[in-house]
Amino acid sequence: MSTNTYDAIVIGSGISGGWAAKELTEKGLKTIMLERGKNIEHIKDYVNANKPSWEFEHRGGRTQKMIEDYPVLKRDYPLNEVNLDYWTNEKESPYTEIKRFDWFRGYHVGGRSLMWGRQSYRWHDTDFEANLKDGIGTDWPIRYKDLHDWYGYAERFAGISGNKDGVPILPDGDFMPPMDMNIVEKDIQKRYKEFYKDARHFIIGRTANITVPHNNRTNCQYRNKCWLGCPFGAYFSTQSATLPAAMATGNLTVRPWSIVTRILYDKDTKKAKGVEIMDAETNKTYEYYAKVVFVNASALNSAWVLMNSATDVWEGGLGSSSGQLGHNLMDHHLGVGAGGRVEGFEDKYTFGRRANGIYIPRYRNLNGEKRDYIRGFGYQGGGSRSGWSRDIAEMNIGGDFKDALSEPGSWGFGMGGFGETLPYHENRAYLDKTKKDKWGLPILAIDAECKDNERKMRIDMMNDAKEMLENAGVKDVKTYTSEPVLGRGIHEMGTARMGRDPKSSVLNGNNQVWDAKNVFVTDGAAMTSAACQNPSLTYMALTARAADFAVKELKKGNI
Numbered sequence: 001m002s003t004n005t006y007d008a009i010v011i012g013s014g015i016s017g018g019w020a021a022k023e024l025t026e027k028g029l030k031t032i033m034l035e036r037g038k039n040i041e042h043i044k045d046y047v048n049a050n051k052p053s054w055e056f057e058h059r060g061g062r063t064q065k066m067i068e069d070y071p072v073l074k075r076d077y078p079l080n081e082v083n084l085d086y087w088t089n090e091k092e093s094p095y096t097e098i099k100r101f102d103w104f105r106g107y108h109v110g111g112r113s114l115m116w117g118r119q120s121y122r123w124h125d126t127d128f129e130a131n132l133k134d135g136i137g138t139d140w141p142i143r144y145k146d147l148h149d150w151y152g153y154a155e156r157f158a159g160i161s162g163n164k165d166g167v168p169i170l171p172d173g174d175f176m177p178p179m180d181m182n183i184v185e186k187d188i189q190k191r192y193k194e195f196y197k198d199a200r201h202f203i204i205g206r207t208a209n210i211t212v213p214h215n216n217r218t219n220c221q222y223r224n225k226c227w228l229g230c231p232f233g234a235y236f237s238t239q240s241a242t243l244p245a246a247m248a249t250g251n252l253t254v255r256p257w258s259i260v261t262r263i264l265y266d267k268d269t270k271k272a273k274g275v276e277i278m279d280a281e282t283n284k285t286y287e288y289y290a291k292v293v294f295v296n297a298s299a300l301n302s303a304w305v306l307m308n309s310a311t312d313v314w315e316g317g318l319g320s321s322s323g324q325l326g327h328n329l330m331d332h333h334l335g336v337g338a339g340g341r342v343e344g345f346e347d348k349y350t351f352g353r354r355a356n357g358i359y360i361p362r363y364r365n366l367n368g369e370k371r372d373y374i375r376g377f378g379y380q381g382g383g384s385r386s387g388w389s390r391d392i393a394e395m396n397i398g399g400d401f402k403d404a405l406s407e408p409g410s411w412g413f414g415m416g417g418f419g420e421t422l423p424y425h426e427n428r429a430y431l432d433k434t435k436k437d438k439w440g441l442p443i444l445a446i447d448a449e450c451k452d453n454e455r456k457m458r459i460d461m462m463n464d465a466k467e468m469l470e471n472a473g474v475k476d477v478k479t480y481t482s483e484p485v486l487g488r489g490i491h492e493m494g495t496a497r498m499g500r501d502p503k504s505s506v507l508n509g510n511n512q513v514w515d516a517k518n519v520f521v522t523d524g525a526a527m528t529s530a531a532c533q534n535p536s537l538t539y540m541a542l543t544a545r546a547a548d549f550a551v552k553e554l555k556k557g558n559i
Helices: 015-026 064-069 125-134 144-158 183-196 238-248 299-307 399-405 452-471 536-556
Strands: 002-005 008-011 031-034 252-255 258-266 271-279 285-289 292-295 337-342 358-360 377-385 411-419 428-436 442-447 475-480 516-521
Touching (some): 015 238, 015 292, 015 536, 125 144, 144 536, 183 337, 183 377, 183 411, 258 299, 258 516, 271 292, 271 516, 292 299, 299 428, 299 442, 337 377, 337 452, 411 452, 452 475
Parallel strands (some): 008 292, 031 252
Antiparallel strands (some): 271 285, 337 411, 428 442
């Protein structure tokens, strides 16, 4: 058995893990970041980043073999040949679906920070107060004022571009210059504002794509190839931003191929003393010791680590004393919206391939309005022109057909909703000890679903989209919806929620595990409710805040 000692251990290397490593190392802690998958080196390992579609054997599509090998990933857009190796091997790392749950994972250095959608929004006090107001779940132990400065800190370092829009429900931040709307979006925004005044808002997305050079990163080149890894470092990822900062301190060790199997708990000190890992390549076991442990493996895998750390003190795992570990699993429900045709701009086109869209912030169940559901939703979307892949009636062969395809087609505008899911206790993940993964470890069983509140919300999400587009002048508007499935939003939250009472939550207001005060969880697992905004900016702010607290407590000798 080999042992190594550090000041801090970070489990996971995605958005929050990268932030934890940066903050802890910059504050002087010798830190090891443990990643269960392979290393991906910035720029060098983005092997497909500059390939045009015709250089891929299947033009970037999917094959029957891929469909067979990736039964979960095939359910949505992520399955394609251009970045297949960024997604988890589902045969090696299976999970049990008690109810359908689309779990799209990335096991490598950087995690899903290499593939995320980059939309970055602050929460409002309405979001932090919602559980208390509605009598749902448990109350958040923090409010917007507790994160305000940390949001700004995260925005400035990550590089979030956006407008100061003055939307009450969506606090403004410390932004880089915004990306521009295209001409159709500007026209729809004008009509939208004339119709809805200040009751609803239509803004450019706030995105973690830098628009001016920043920290040795080059501004966005409007290639819209973000999911292949950006050789310019234009979007925020572990590789482009937090990892270089952490490595520059000389305090960070990165160990890929390291599956953390459990956190080592000391009954005498009532603290964690380190972690046990399995080397994913050799299956050998090692232990690493540290004064503080940050758990950032993503909501479901962080819960797995905690649950698999069971001792004779807590049969359900470290942090299970409240009975909440693994419960209250959330995601955003989507796959509902509308789109239509826009007339009058046939002589206009777009600049480049903007890796961003428009955003319509939440407007339902605010200012005294009461629907037949609680909480709300927002929309993401945009305007674009159809291209060569469109159908052209009456012309399907010959030179005229080819000439027609060389010209852009009609303008369209579409938008899809992101709805809040409530923190239902019965929506949960737990260890399925009857099945093992490639390494002989128990796998997760996931038992979660959308319920009546979300289904009622989706009716408005669809009908409102149609109404808004028609009021903004869009023609031939058609709606769409689907069976709501959790996981599709790739915003897993809950499983180790923050709270005010150790009897009803896993973490306190500083993201400490109540049962082991030197263990912190700052990824999606910590979320007490889901709101309807993309959550990653909140993970960044929570992580920076918790790391600051942890180091101060270490210096005081409190942990």
